Amino acid sequence: MKKFFVMSAFVCFAFMATAQQSSYKCYPTNWWTGMKWNKVQIMIHGDSIANAKGGFSIVYPGIKLEKINKVENANYVFLDISIAAIAKPGIVKIKVNKESTPVTIDFELKAKRQGRGVDFAQGVTSADFMYLILPDRFSNGDPSNDRVAGMRDQSLNRDTVYNRHGGDLKGITNHLEYLQQLGVTTLWLNPVIENDMPGRTEHGYAFTDHYKIDPRLGGEKAYQQLIDSAHGRGMKIIQDAVYNHVGLYHFTVQDLPMKEWLHQWPEYTNTNFKDQTLFDPYAASIEKKKMADGWFTQQMPDLNESNAFVANFLIQHALWTVEEFGIDGWRIDTYAYNDLDFMNRCNKALMDEYPHITMFGETWVHGVPNQSYFVQNNYNIPFKSNLQAATDFQALWGIQDAMTKDFGWSDGVNNLYTTLAQDFVYKDPMRNVIFLDNHDMSRFYSVVGENMDKYKTALSWLFTCRGIPEIYYGDELATTGVTSPNDGYVRLDFPGGFPGDVLNKFELSGRTVQDYEIWRHVFELANFRKKSSAIRFGKMMQYYPEDGVYTYFRYDDKQTVMVVMNTAKTDKTISFTKYAERTNGFTMATDVLTKAKIPLKDFTLGSYKAAVFELTK
Known part of the structure; x- marks a missing residue:
């Protein structure tokens, strides 16, 4: 035996x-x-x-x-x-x-999916605005599935961040109108696949059966209803893919098909999290192996994607999901930790079957060269990735520095400028997903010390910079939360999404003055962006920051949008003549947020404030 x-x-x-x-x-x-x-x-x-x-x-x-x-x-x-x-x-x-x-x-x-009256596998483009939702913490639309008999995690306690809270797919469906009004075009959900693990199952990243939608979220029927409802509104759905690992209680781990199904080690070996080893010309082989084949955690066994049976299992599941449910694209978790040759095969299979589908990978690394290695780039190197885009952590570090560090030759907003100046490495930087925070990171409003000016300036950048903007649920209400001592504190419930909530922030009447100020800021920018050809598809020109002031333009032959950010601690005088290359021929500027019209003359911009103008003749 x-x-x-x-x-x-x-x-x-x-x-x-x-x-x-x-x-x-x-x-x-x-x-x-x-x-x-x-x-x-x-x-x-x-x-x-x-x-x-x-x-x-x-x-x-x-x-x-x-x-x-x-x-x-x-x-x-x-x-x-x-x-x-x-x-x-x-x-x-x-x-x-x-x-x-x-x-x-x-x-x-x-029969292959067709003629159902809705499009699918549409992908996302720079015309979209994505909204990331952790289903367990957004809204409970069906309390009957809060606990499911026979599943290992029977927790249900909203008084602690460590347990399940009961949010589900129907809860999201119930609030599609709210999201669409905000300007959202695309929903990205943290994983919806079954996670029959003993604890901490709210995040969803430890699959136990690829072919089941978690019944505590409503199962397959609720998922299809959400997708169909979103498509009926002209919205899209991005599913979270996890290829690198599964949960310890996945049926193929409990009953291994073969020893080589997983990356096995003589003793438990964690990944070293050193993405540099994958492209470092001087790296030791063992360090490359630890990066790619080490386990993410002891509860998440690492799949051996170089095993042909494993590769087929994962690729076929990806294709099956698109065809079965009609999703529009994929966000790929822990991209750098996968077998990258396998990822190229998987990506190609999806693109061959669905030419318009898009995929963007989590590239939580530091440095533009590091990040660009994992996506379609302009390097002449042995490994060429076919991944279309990344979650742009480098742009995130740049805007974070701009809002939290003093201006210097390479510090503060200069880091943001320098990061974007390196876009020449990407085949198409407009496909990168830009963001301020997510389910694993401290809320940006907390990162900037709950400073409203800084937060609004960062949001103004998010909706006008190149790329595809994404916010995390509740960001439109200046939600706070830090990852210390536990990441559960950045996964708090959306007020009003659960039975018994005292406040309902889905409704105007439930929002504070501050809530409404930020919500309105996002609403105005997102809905202006929907109609802005320059922001959605146009070119970008940036001027290097001086004395803490950073200015850039989005433009095409139909429209010119000017964005000025003052990251200094004092007010600054802004002169339009400095930017004559882009402002010549224009006489008026309309403030996108206030709708006020001003002539193109010098004006004062307050500390950590931003101005977004549409220029007219």
Whole structure:
């Protein structure tokens, strides 16, 4: 009897060929006719499935069983099938020819998604405004699914950040009108896939079954209803992908198909988080290996994406999700920690099948060269990434320095200027996603010491700089929160999203004066941006900062938008003549936020304030 182990400091799991299973399950659960990915590998999991001495057979027009792959664990078999163009939708019967008890497994072949009256796999562009939501903390639309019998985490306590709070997908659907009014065009949700872990499941990043939407969020039906409702409003949905790792209680970890399914080490080995080792010409091989193959945490086993079976499982799931639910694109978690050759294969498969789909990766690194290594860039280097865009942490560090550090030759707002000056490294910097904070970081309003001027200036930058702006739920209300002592404090509930809430900040009547001031700031900028060709698709020209003042323009042949930021501690006099290259021919400037019109003459800009002007002749 063979045993294979998942090693960590505290746990050791093994599979045994005699493990009992109640039924056989297929992954993917179904497929479609008319797909370019027409050679599908079906993982079948169940009690000693591979020991069927009579073998496996399929008789279905247009379906051919190409190969039967048996692996170390007899509880798994991988069937390679090809789907011809003549294949019609229906139920494919997979016959497991056991000598004593023959079994037939139904595998559905569906018609490819089309003609449903809505677009999907649309991707996101610089015309979009994204809104990031942690579903458990946004709104509880269906209290009946707050706890689900049989799941390991039965917590439900809004008095602590460590437990589940009960937010779900229906809660998001209920507030689409609020989001659309704010100017949001795209929702990015933290993971919605089942996380049947013992604790801290609110974030969703430890999958336990790729083919289940977490029932505490409402399951598959609620997810489809949200997507259809969003599409019906002309909005888009971005799903959070996690390829690098799974949760410790994922069924393929509890019952390993083979030892090489995971990155295994003689003793528990964490990633070293050193992205530099992947492109450092002087890096030691062991340090590269620790970066890519080390585990993220002891609760998140690291998948071996160079294993062909693992790669097929992940790629097919990505394709399956787009076709099954009709999502529009992917945000890819912990991008730098994946096998990058695998990521190129996965990205290509998605783009081949859905030409308009987009993907952007989490690149939590420091330095423009570091970040640009992981996306489409202009370098002549051995590894060439096909990832379209990054979550632009470098721009984040730049705006953060601009709002928190004194002006200097390379400090303060000069860091922001220098970061954007390096955009020449990217194939298309307009595809990068720019942001101020997220579910893992302190709220930007807290970072700037709850200074309203600094916060509004940062938001003005966010909605006018190149790229795709994204805010984290509650940012439009100047929400506070820091990651110390726990990241749960940046994942607080949206007031009004839960039964019994005293305040309802989805409604104007529930907002404080400060809430409304920031909400209105976001509303004005987001909705101006929707109609601004210069900001959405135009060029950018920036002037190097002087004495803490930073100015840039967004422009095309139809419109010119001028943004001035004063990051100094004193008021500054701004002269339009200094920027004659872009201001010549214009006579008036309309303040985008106040709608006030002023002639192009010198004006005073207060400390840490910004002005956004549309120039007219």
